[in-house]
Amino acid sequence: MLFNYHTHCHYCDGKGEPEEFVKEAIGQCFHSFGFSSHAPIPIENNFAVKEQDLPQYVSDIQALEQKYPHLPLSYGLECDYIPKVSFAFDYFLQKYHIQYVIGGVHLVAYQGQLWFIDGPKKEIYDQGLQQIFHNDIRLAVKTYFYQLFEMIEKEHFGILAHFDKIKMHNQNRYFTEDEAWYKDYIYQTIELVQQKGLVVEINTRGIYKKRYPDFYPSAGIIKILYQHHVPVTISMDAHAPEEISMGFEQAMNCIREAGYKEVVGVIQGKQQIIGI
Numbered sequence: 135m136l137f138n139y140h141t142h143c144h145y146c147d148g149k150g151e152p153e154e155f156v157k158e159a160i161g162q163c164f165h166s167f168g169f170s171s172h173a174p175i176p177i178e179n180n181f182a183v184k185e186q187d188l189p190q191y192v193s194d195i196q197a198l199e200q201k202y203p204h205l206p207l208s209y210g211l212e213c214d215y216i217p218k219v220s221f222a223f224d225y226f227l228q229k230y231h232i233q234y235v236i237g238g239v240h241l242v243a244y245q246g247q248l249w250f251i252d253g254p255k256k257e258i259y260d261q262g263l264q265q266i267f268h269n270d271i272r273l274a275v276k277t278y279f280y281q282l283f284e285m286i287e288k289e290h291f292g293i294l295a296h297f298d299k300i301k302m303h304n305q306n307r308y309f310t311e312d313e314a315w316y317k318d319y320i321y322q323t324i325e326l327v328q329q330k331g332l333v334v335e336i337n338t339r340g341i342y343k344k345r346y347p348d349f350y351p352s353a354g355i356i357k358i359l360y361q362h363h364v365p366v367t368i369s370m371d372a373h374a375p376e377e378i379s380m381g382f383e384q385a386m387n388c389i390r391e392a393g394y395k396e397v398v399g400v401i402q403g404k405q406q407i408i409g410i
């Protein structure tokens with residue numbers, strides 16, 4: 135049984151028409167499917183959907199719902215949280231009737247500068263770490279997690295995106311995931327997630343893009359999430375139709391091994407428990 139609610143099509147930095155994703159999902163007998171373009175942010179960028187395109191984005195997917203009634207579709211956004219910069223997530227939910235939000239941090243704000251921790255280039259991560267944080271990795275990681283905590287505290291959203299993505303370009307160079315100070319941030323995140331009743335996504339993109347040999351969050355953290363009764367979903371973070379189920383089976387095995395018997399799906403915009 136396949137599902138994926140974290141996907142990017144041509145409206146943002148993904149490739150392909152929404153219909154190509156839907157056809158691929160139907161071909162693979164998906165249970166349900168969702169679109170989550172990068173939400174507009176009021177800074178120069180080449181990865182987010184343009185605000186003026188949002189009505190068309192929504193109506194494209196609504197038309198596909200009519201055309202393919204047997205596959206439950208949802209239209210959401212992956213919203214970036216940048217303190218004092220990004221739009222409130224509610225803005226999209228209310229103004230454009232977006233059905234669900236995946237909240238995440240890709241750009242870490244510090245003293246008026248932004249550190250881009252995602253994308254394919256390790257050099258950008260290293261450069262930002264040096265120029266913005268003078269290679270103080272603890273300060274950089276702290277700033278990332280504090281921004282994540284602030285998002286969880288302030289914004290309305292249902293699914294937390296790739297919450298330990300800060301490790302991706304680190305590749306065990308500046309810190310390891312075993313260090314106590316780092317693990318503290320992971321535990322603090324889990325505590326906050328529990329308080330807010332958020333769903334944590336298990337994101338497979340690092341594995342199939344060969345950027346990191348584990349999920350976001352890592353398998354060890356998935357066990358802790360299970361012990362803390364945190365609900366999860368599996369996300370491929372697909373940027374092309376052929377990526378919609380990559381790494382799904384591995385992630386499913388991993389969450390079953392951790393103890394999970396169910397996941398959270400998004401069916402026509404509403405969260406729903408799916409037995410696994």
Ligand SMILES: [Zn+2]
Pocket residue numbers: 212238240295296
């Ligand atoms: Zn993301």
Ligand SMILES: [Zn+2]
Pocket residue numbers: 140141142212371
């Ligand atoms: Zn994404």
